[in-house]
Amino acid sequence: MGLFDKLAGWLGIKKKEVHVLCLGLDNSGKTTIINKLKPSNAQTQDIVPTIGFSIEKFKTSREGQAIIFVIDSSDTLRMVVAKEELDTLLNHPDIKHRRMPILFFANKMDLRDALSSVKPVDLRWNRYADGKLQFHDELLLERLRSREDQGLREFFRALSVCHTVMVEEKDGVLLYQAASPDEEALVTAARNLGFVFLSRTQDSVTVSELGVERHYHVLAMLDFSSQRRRMSVLVREPEGGLKLYCKGADIVIFERLAPDSPHRDATEKALDGFAEETLRTLCLAGRSVEEGFYREWIGEHHRANMATQGREQELAAAYERIENNLTLLGATAIEDRLQEGVPETIRTLKRAGIKIWVLTGDKKETAVNIGYSCKLLSSDMTILEGKDLRTLLEPAQENNSSNSNNAPRLSKETGWTNQELLDLHKLGAQRKALVITGPELEFILRASDSAGGAHGQQVELQKRFVELASSCPAVICCRVTPLQKARMVELVRQYQGVVTLAIGDGANDVNMIKTAHIGVGISGQEGLQAVQCSDYSIAQFRFLQRLLLVHGRWSYIRICKYLRFFLFKTMSFTFVHIWYSFFNGFTAQRAFENWFITFYTVLYTSFPVLTMGLLERDVSDRASLQCPELYRVGQYQELFGYRVFGVTMLHALLTSLILFFIPFGAFLPSSHDYQTFAVTVATAAVFTVTAEIWTWSLPNALAILLSIVLYFTLTFMLHSFKLHQAWPKDFLFPGASLNALRDPYMWLIVLLTVTVCLLPSLTARALDTVLRPPDLHRVHSSEGQGMSVSAVELRTGFRRDQPQRRSSYAFSQERGFGERIASGTSLGKGKGARGARRQGLGEQQ
The missing domain is CATH 3.40.1110.10 (Calcium-transporting ATPase, cytoplasmic domain N)
Structure with missing residues (x-):
């Protein structure tokens, strides 16, 4: 092989091995530059400081030997040191007498205090100059x-x-x-x-x-x-x-x-x-x-x-x-630079299943490039605009005006043919992004004054456009007016039936913010008009991910669980009265004591439910940001809806049957009286409801403990003989609780009743965990193993001196x-x- 190598070298076929020396002071960016020179598949994402020196080998099409001297443009204090090191390098015996190209690389030029390679123009002749402008022409x-x-x-x-x-x-x-x-x-x-x-x-x-x-x-x-x-x-x-x-x-x-x-x-x-x-x-x-x-x-x-x-x-x-x-x-x-963390926020929101549309007044080219810079658009997406967009929308008018029997059958909801609907659903997989300008959008948005077929065609065109835009992973509307922004939000609300959120920072966004279901205003240099007309106000766009994925999701979970458990505890308590009425001849006699009925909702079971509605956290805020897919449970209404309502009612019905009939069957052959039966069922109901609301958190445990302590304390007080002697018509259970709670048989019945009541819910939770492990269980497992999240909020690695606003x-x-x-x-x-x-x-x- 040595002979062939020499022959290849003589013929100029063999590529020479290039030695490039990359030098500079510490922290000047030498490792980053070498990493960028590598092929894309060999580059590393994590750059760490180099201790000593390192040698990297990779293929390149350029031949020759050279030196790259890296200068940290922001390190003005050590410029003299860099010059001295460069003089020492140039005077080295191995370099001084050789003709070698040297590349001076001024790194970190994007930082605020970085030195410019061009000397700025002297503006001191202008006494009104503010001294902040760096002008070089x-x-x-x-x-x-x-x-x-x-x-x-x-x-x-x-x-x-x-x-x-x-x-x-x-x-x-x-x-x-x-x-x-x-x-x-x-x-x-x-x-x-x-x-x-x-x-x-x-x-x-x-x-x-x-x-x-x-x-x-x-x-x-x-x-x-x-x-x-x-x-x-x-x-x-x-x-x-x-x-x-x-x-x-x-x-x-x-x-x-x-x-x-x-x-x-x-x-x-x-x-x-x-x-x-x-x-x-x-x-x-x-x-x-x-x-x-x-x-x-x-x-x-x-x-x-x-x-x-x-x-x-x-x-x-x-x-x-x-x-x-x-x-x-x-x-x-x-x-007008993007705010810090905008690309990361958009990427996180897209993972959460949130569709993001950009409505801006910028030029189309500017809007598209901003879409790429904020990661809304990617290199593998195809831009759908102009003629291609009109081709997809125009058949609606042709098919609607044709009375031929051979015309394709249209969908009543959107006006698309069956074949078009199939092609439309493929757009998401094809990674198509829709870009439309203000004049094109005005043609779609304008409503016909006539009440005939022209108006019907316009409505059908709007339906098709909204359906098309909703099928695309990214939508950018550029050169739009504030009125067009509001009408776009109105179209989405009308034809998609989804919850819309509009966010903006200027007066041009006010109409859009007020039209959406939820309006978020960014307080910044564009004024406070958007903030004053919004439902929520944030300081920067990146805080939106925490507003939605953390606070929004927690709020949804708390409200849903509060409604579920409040409905469960109330209906399971109410159904017991219905079953008891079958055995008391449908008289006015109650299954529980009057004071228990009064305090059941107010004191005995209210604190666990309120604690859950105020402080419930299924996962931590870090996990919510690390796994934004958890946000989808709210989009699909998995925690509360008709199905959950029906299951909750059936659960309450089953619980009430167990609460009534197990103690009833146990006391039927015995000599215990009605008051002991009422105390037993009441005690079992309090234990069952508080156990059903149990979550692994300290506030919830304290609330349950407080509820049980209040139940026993107030029960003993209300069943005292002194109160019965003072108000015999109001306190009808003298000594009932003391006699009942001394009986081991009563505690055995309570234990059996509570255990049987909890079995259905525990079984359902276990089966749900085993058969259909959702993201929530995986997040809990990750948290138990130590989730690696560096900060609560996702941050970009690029730091700017001052975040700017967009209009x-x-x-x-x-x-x-x-x-x-x-x-x-x-x-x-x-x-x-x-x-x-x-x-x-x-x-x-």
């Missing part, structure tokens, strides 16, 4: 300060003028307040690059443009709404010209561009790139307005604004008239501050606005 800043590129200046001028941000000056520092953190971020970015929003009054905006202060007279503010998805401002420049600046969603802005608008293709390409990086985008545009057109339009706008009927429609028509023939100025992209667009979905700004109601003197002092409007309210 020096060429763009030079073009901006040279004042040669007017289009670039117009872009930043639009950012600093077209908004509803309020400003306050405190200790010489400008503080911005906005309805959306994204809008504040855009104004702050323009401020750091020289276009500083200084002040605002009712009808003016003051901006410092590269050190030159300019006052713009605001003639009209076309406010943002969820339907318009854009906002505009009409201003008069200091030179006297009229300008309209508009910003909004790309699809809205592109529809209103002039045919000869420049940079359209380049901007669309940039928007696609931003969407692939899951950035949230806005487009900015503007136009010059002629004086004559303005005078005509402002009169129309004033009439629409003062209209008493149809005001919104008239304003929308006036807005449409001026928001056209726009010139594209540019686009913005804002990074549909780069500004708030609620109506903006335009009306308040135009009316002056938001410019109180308590705000200390610079413009109020300058223009003398500080007293306006």
Whole structure:
């Protein structure tokens, strides 16, 4: 074989063995980098610190020898040490005189305090810069300060003028307040690059443009709404010209561009790139307005604004008239990172059998990439959208309009043919994900005004869509309005009959939250509108898994067990009276003492049931998160339903028969009286009910002990001779309990009765455990062996400095501050606005 190896080496067929030296300081990430260089099937998931050194061998297609020097970008204190080690390495005799490629790998660049490989631009020339922006495009800043590129200046001028941000000056520092953190971020970015929003009054905006202060007279503010998805401002420049600046969603802005608008293709390409990086985008545009057109339009706008009927429609028509023939100025992209633990939470909820639909106002590309990043979509899924989606939905209209006898027979519930239903149920196995946009969804959601066949077709189309979406493991609705979000939830409730939960953090989610069965609001930077309209409030999305899988599941178990055992103890007690009535001639004589009947529900058996309803835990919170499949018992109503109700009634009926007839048969040939019989049955009933409610927990054991102690204590007290002598008509059992409980025969009957009563339930539990071991038993076994759970909540390994919130667009979905700004109601003197002092409007309210 040595000869063949040499021959292969001479011919260049044999691959050379490559030696790559990976060096760096400790904790710089050398082992992680080597692990990533390996083939995917050879990579390890758990990276541990390397003690000493390690050698890894794996195949690679690259030839040659090299050095990888890893630098920890976040370890700024040891940069000097890293440089010294690198100098020592380069001066080593084995390396100094050799030509060897060296790769400098700057690791941990995603951390907050990491050093950048590019030197940031010095912005100290701008006295209004906040010092937080790390900007690296020096060429763009030079073009901006040279004042040669007017289009670039117009872009930043639009950012600093077209908004509803309020400003306050405190200790010489400008503080911005906005309805959306994204809008504040855009104004702050323009401020750091020289276009500083200084002040605002009712009808003016003051901006410092590269050190030159300019006052713009605001003639009209076309406010943002969820339907318009854009906002505009009409201003008069200091030179006297009229300008309209508009910003909004790309699809809205592109529809209103002039045919000869420049940079359209380049901007669309940039928007696609931003969407692939899951950035949230806005487009900015503007136009010059002629004086004559303005005078005509402002009169129309004033009439629409003062209209008493149809005001919104008239304003929308006036807005449409001026928001056209726009010139594209540019686009913005804002990074809105997912909160910590979102992928893990979604994966856990999916394991629990919860279907997750994403309703967002982001672009389709952005929404899809976010779906991949949060693990809602996976690489093995096929996206069902556009033409494929229409192909599945269109046959409903064709089949409904056809009167041919050969037409396929439709299902009455969904309108699908039998073959289509079979194909539909295969979608889940085929891993299809449905992605639909707002305009496509509007066609499905809109209801026909006619009461004839058109309306029937629309309802059938909606049924088919909901059935199709429910069959897919993932659904993403993008570019949807708040109204469409609410109507989607309404469709699911109407045609699926399931319990819906809506979660959101902004005003655009309020309608959806109020429409769902359960609304959850996330308190964050988008305001408190969602929280105020929700049933539950959480601080971060990852807390949803604990809300549902732990507290939600415990609550369901407690309520179901409380209802079951309360029904059992009450009905088993009541049926005894029925059986006794057959032997007392259906008279008013009771099977128990009057005081026992009074205290049976209030004291003797209430504490175990209440303890179970308040503190019951079948498994720990760790186990609930570790095994989310346990949540499915609530979805299938396994703990309470018609079947459980019937079984509970039969169990109570059987228990009452045993409680009555065993003591009755035992006392029938003896000389014991009615009072002894009543005490015996009562004692057996208390022991049986408390034993049935027994669970292996300290609170439950204490509650049972308390119930038994109260029973014997109160029984002896109520059967005393003194009470009988004082109130003979109320206390009719003097000394009955003392005489009965002294008799061993009575205790034998109680023991026999309780044992026979418990046999059916114990047998049923044993058979259920042996024949059908559910997940619960496996979790109990795992807990007994020591379940390896590191924390109560699942956490991602990637740590971020501050969790951010998501919203549909780069500004708030609620109506903006335009009306308040135009009316002056938001410019109180308590705000200390610079413009109020300058223009003398500080007293306006």
